[in-house]
Amino acid sequence: MTAKPISTSKPAGDGLRFYGVWLIGIAALIVLPLIFSSGGSLTSFSLIGIAIVFALSYNILLGQTGLLSFGHAVHYGLGGFAACHMMNAVVSHGWPIPLPFIPLFGGIGGLVFAIIIGWVMTKRAGTVFAMISLGIGELVASSSLILRSVFGGEAGITTDRTALPKMFGWSFGPQVQVYYVIAFWLVLSAIAMYALTRTPLGRISNAVRDNPERVQFIGYDPHVVRYLAYCFAGFFAGVAGGLTAINFEIANSALLGAIQSGLVLFSTFIGGIAYFFGPILGAILVTYLQLGLTGLTSVWQLYFGIIFIGIVMFAPGGIAGLLMMHRPLVRAGTLWTVIPSYLVAVVPTVALACGVILTIETVARYSGGDPINLFGIPFNAKSPVTWVAAAVLVVGGAFVARLTWRRIADAWDRAATVARDRGYLA
Amino acid sequence: MSGAVSGMSGAVPGKSAAIEVRAVEKRFGNVGIIRDLNLSVAKGERHAVIGPNGAGKSTTFNLISGHIKPTSGEVKLNGDVISGLRPFEINRRGLSRSFQVTNVFARMSVWENVRCAVLWATGHRYAFWKNVDSLPEVRERTAQILDDIHLTHRRDVPAGLLTYAEQRELEIGITIASGATVVMLDEPTAGMSHAETDRAVSLIRRLTEGKTLVIVEHDMSVVFGLADRISVLVYGHIIASGTPEEIRRDPKVKEAYLGEEAH
Known part of the structure; x- marks a missing residue:
């Protein structure tokens, strides 16, 4: 715990930063x-x-x-x-x-x-x-x-x-x-x-x-x-x-x-x-x-719904909440210990997301029979290959992603403990 | 120290009662929780309300502070009838209360909690044209109260993250922040250790200097150490009211209450 001075006058740097943000905007x-x-x-x-x-x-x-x-x-x-x-x-x-x-x-x-x-x-x-x-x-x-x-x-x-x-x-x-x-x-x-x-x-x-x-x-x-x-x-x-x-x-x-x-x-x-x-x-x-x-x-609209549910369930503080979570770590100088676990998680998480997108698009266009073109790669909604690919991405991605998310949580806990010890986190 | 209210000290107990409860009755459906309640608290007095669990002590607090309305009877504050008024109207007339279960603004900082409680009394009310950070009297008063309740070092911590004892102290701080002349504390030391209780009692003694205090408390050492007068509530009815000595000797009290709990 850092004992803060009773004085409520803010240091000049804070005011500068505050107006700076508005002026930059x-x-x-x-x-x-x-x-x-x-x-x-x-x-x-x-x-x-x-x-x-x-x-x-x-x-x-x-x-x-x-x-x-x-x-x-x-x-x-x-x-x-x-x-x-x-x-x-x-x-x-x-x-x-x-x-x-x-x-x-x-x-x-x-x-x-x-x-x-x-x-x-x-x-x-x-x-x-x-x-x-x-x-x-x-x-x-x-x-x-x-x-x-x-x-x-x-x-x-x-x-x-x-x-x-x-x-x-x-x-x-x-x-x-x-x-x-x-x-x-x-x-x-x-x-x-x-x-x-x-x-x-x-x-x-x-x-x-x-x-x-x-x-x-x-x-x-x-x-x-x-x-x-x-x-x-x-x-x-x-x-x-x-x-x-x-x-x-x-x-x-x-x-x-x-x-x-x-x-x-x-x-x-x-x-x-x-x-x-x-x-x-x-x-x-x-x-x-x-x-x-x-x-x-x-x-x-389906994607909107998925994003909304995801935010409500996993990040109820929204994007701003996710960003501000990192502030104590930045101040304590422990953010760098978390970054590698983020990078490791990126690949399986992206794979999972691609699998979900492919599944949704395949289902959505199955009856229409239109060819799917995702990020420049064409797919056929009626082909079993597409279905298998989607399933592999979703199941495999989810399995590996879960492991990497756990690593993030562990790294995060360690970084937060240090930040707390240094008095940057209540 | 609470220098701001030093002019109030030495109020004479006598004709003008701070709180006057007359024949108050409260029924929930057919069940009478409070029956024929009469209570008089003189100005500047420290008055404790004791009684077994379920006797209606918290209900009595709720009736006086406007949290619930009496079925019949009347409550007076400094001679004016307040029964039927809403809690904020009663609060504006100078009566402030705390809660048995900690009741703070959990997501706001300790500083914000106390400052919110200062705003109405300093006349800023619903102002939306003033910067709340540049109101000198609000700032000074908030800082003074934080100092009084020893939470200055925790000023930026969200109230929900305080320890239990700290939250109880903050509860007292919010209650006295408006500068109310009548302060009602509902079991302020409940759940505290011995050391914490001693600290809280000296805090209460100091902060209610010159004010009228009504306190509900289970800890008999706190009650007999702090109170000028004690009222004993049993089954929604005051069976005895008097000085600690009178209460200690009262046979009815011994039978109904102290007898069971005497260690």
Whole structure:
């Protein structure tokens, strides 16, 4: 145990590192389109930026307040509709509001609905909250198809982002200009949501997450805490929805639905809910997977499901949790003792993964009879050779992989013990 | 030392009771757990509630602190009726309690645990426009309490990873952090070794200086060493209330309680 000084003033290096991370992030956002300027990458970056804002907003609920929502896309979608209506109103009334201000109205759309339904929803946490959020999600999604004047029915509400007043001479027609609007709101939202975690409300939200009963005995009404957190989450989800509306120039019922709500839960959890940057990693990964896998295989949702189950079972801290596990080892200087066991495990683990992929693809395409082409190697789904290969990879891979995973666990225990002795691990 | 509250010391026990429980009854269905409960704790008094297992001591705590509502009767805090109010409303009026089973914020650090308990009392409430790290009075008070409960060296450890005795001390720290004038501790030394108990008792004595203390305790040496007055609860009813000497001599108490447990 290292006895830390009572003084809470942080050493100057920490502050430098803290601001450094943010500044590097902002710089990366600025130069990314200069390095990868193809239309495809700009579209990907734009989608990722939106997904990050949405996932961070979701983590205000799940990670910080302990509220598992199955209907967060309601605020995202309503933010999108609010932004579309606002853009059309700006155009038809000739208001002097340029496009970069539109996401604010998306946020207000998400916030207003959160203010209205949040009080009832957050009366209870846990299963009750989860069930109500599911119900509200379905309610709003189905209403959006019925209330045609507001939601435009199946077609949705369309808009034209270039018809708004210009700003800095930008028409916001080209994707790169839209990207910068998204990047700007991403930075603004991320800073605001990070700052929120460091306020009295942010810390009490954590306390409500850990122990709502006890919070009542230190003067706080957990219902009010949950409600305020819900409103913030609704606002930033609305901002993300507004950005989507700008990006696609349309808002429709798909934005509000259960699939969207599931996707944000998925991204946030895979990234890791215990750290602020977790949902950022999750949103990046899931958006890339979504863009990449949909082109590669027709059963991409199956892979999403497997990844999700894998994370829940083996790494409930998500990617961020896996990364941060290594921090004490890095500090104690014992990480290098673990690396060899990782390298040994890579081969059988990859073999196992290939076996699983081959099995899934073979089954998926058996009836269709299409030839399979995995990583450039062709396979025939009807050939017994393919089946045997898949079985060998899965069984053999799993057998050897288990042994190597055990080695990792042993190496890890030794490294952690040393780290603990040196006072870097509680 | 708890210098911040030194102005409160020397409160005179007398007319104004800190806690006044009047004819309180609590029934769960047909079962009466608490019947005709009357209890009066003077300001500045250290009052112990003792009684055999299942007598309703924790239920009494829950009734006073608003965790459960009485079926009938009333509870007053400093002269105001508080029965029917919710726990946080009662807490804001200056009554704070601990729990028999450790009840901390497990995933948050020791520092965060205590700081959360300081926030409402220092007026920061639900603020989302202030940086919690740059509130000097919050920081000083939190540091003071950590120092008081001897957990400064563990400030960055998640509360869930503390030893049992440390968690019990943190529980006391969270309870007194708001600066409440009435402190209720539910078996603060339960499960502790002799040495740990001695430490905890001197901690309690020091931290509740000048405050009203209500304590539920099984360890008779703690009770008779700490309490100014003792109430004996048997089957949801107070059968005797008085100074430790009076309680020791009371024949009803001997029969109902001390008789069984006297070693």
